Amino acid sequence: MANNVPDIPSSLVEALRAARHVAALTGSGISAESGVPTFRDPQDGLWAKYRPEELATPLAFRRDPKLVWDWYTWRRQLVARALPNPGHLALVELERCVPRLTLITQNVDGLHQRAGSQAVVELHGNINRAKCFREGVMVEAWEDAGQSPPACPHCGGPLRPDVVWFGEALPPAALQAAVEAAATCQIFFSIGTSGLIEPAASLAYAALRRGALVVEINPATTPLSDNAIPLRGPAGQVLPALMQAAWPSEPGR
Numbered sequence: 001m002a003n004n005v006p007d008i009p010s011s012l013v014e015a016l017r018a019a020r021h022v023a024a025l026t027g028s029g030i031s032a033e034s035g036v037p038t039f040r041d042p043q044d045g046l047w048a049k050y051r052p053e054e055l056a057t058p059l060a061f062r063r064d065p066k067l068v069w070d071w072y073t074w075r076r077q078l079v080a081r082a083l084p085n086p087g088h089l090a091l092v093e094l095e096r097c098v099p100r101l102t103l104i105t106q107n108v109d110g111l112h113q114r115a116g117s118q119a120v121v122e123l124h125g126n127i128n129r130a131k132c133f134r135e136g137v138m139v140e141a142w143e144d145a146g147q148s149p150p151a152c153p154h155c156g157g158p159l160r161p162d163v164v165w166f167g168e169a170l171p172p173a174a175l176q177a178a179v180e181a182a183a184t185c186q187i188f189f190s191i192g193t194s195g196l197i198e199p200a201a202s203l204a205y206a207a208l209r210r211g212a213l214v215v216e217i218n219p220a221t222t223p224l225s226d227n228a229i230p231l232r233g234p235a236g237q238v239l240p241a242l243m244q245a246a247w248p249s250e251p252g253r
């Protein structure tokens with residue numbers, strides 16, 4: 001087994017094989033091995049280099065829509081060049097192996113969908129979509145012909161990325177699906193997230209209160225760590241090892 005992979009406890013393997021409903025919450029750490037920066041890494045994290053109040057709030061967009069749109073264009077292009085990694089792919093396989101998986105992500109990069117996950121609950125939106133800043137109308141495709149931000153094809157207002165900014169509410173249906181999954185799952189995985197941003201951070205605690213096993217996959221500790229079964233290591237190695245331990249005879253491995 002690779003150095004970075006902890007032993008997978010046999011009790012967890014048994015619980016996973018018996019689970020009827022599994023929930024997994026992912027954060028930017030799961031995409032780190034795809035080359036997508038996390039937010040709070042002290043060296044490479046986006047919030048170590050950029051100020052969220054200048055780039056990720058409605059006020060910032062009102063103040064300087066071009067700066068904000070161009071920053072998201074840079075991130076969209078970065079994500080387009082990235083590929084799903086073995087961590088994303090292991091979650092596709094998990095979806096096939098358990099009766100029900102609710103995959104909840106805080107990521108806006110769309111890498112779970114590109115990996116092949118069928119049902120993804122996007123808590124913070126998706127950087128590949130845009131919506132009208134004025135009317136909120138969703139826009140799937142837009143002209144990137146020099147104008148920044150591009151104009152809404154319906155009303156001419158400025159387009160903004162369809163992501164949740166600081167101070168904004170989460171999409172209600174996604175939040176409801178996540179809360180419901182946390183309340184009813186038998187196992188809750190917290191993967192690649194620092195667990196510092198609400199309401200996503202509370203989901204693991206809601207699952208704990210309902211008696212779920214909570215498992216943390218992260219090379220570092222987080223505020224959740226004392227309450228979780230730790231699998232310390234990079235998600236791109238730990239998740240495939242977990243799948244291998246639980247379903248060793250699956251074809252294709």
Ligand code: OAD
Pocket residue numbers: 026027028029030032033038039040041045056106107124164165166191192193194195196197217218219220222233234235236
């Ligand atoms: P953070 O940057 O806060 O945390 C990333 C986590 O991933 C850290 O705990 C790292 O230790 C861990 N990590 C790093 N590499 C990893 C790897 N290879 N495998 C597993 N884990 C790894 O990012 P998030 O928790 O995603 O919100 O941040 C939550 C929200 O805060 C984001 O969705 C974003 C941000 O501001 C909005 O933009 C609304």
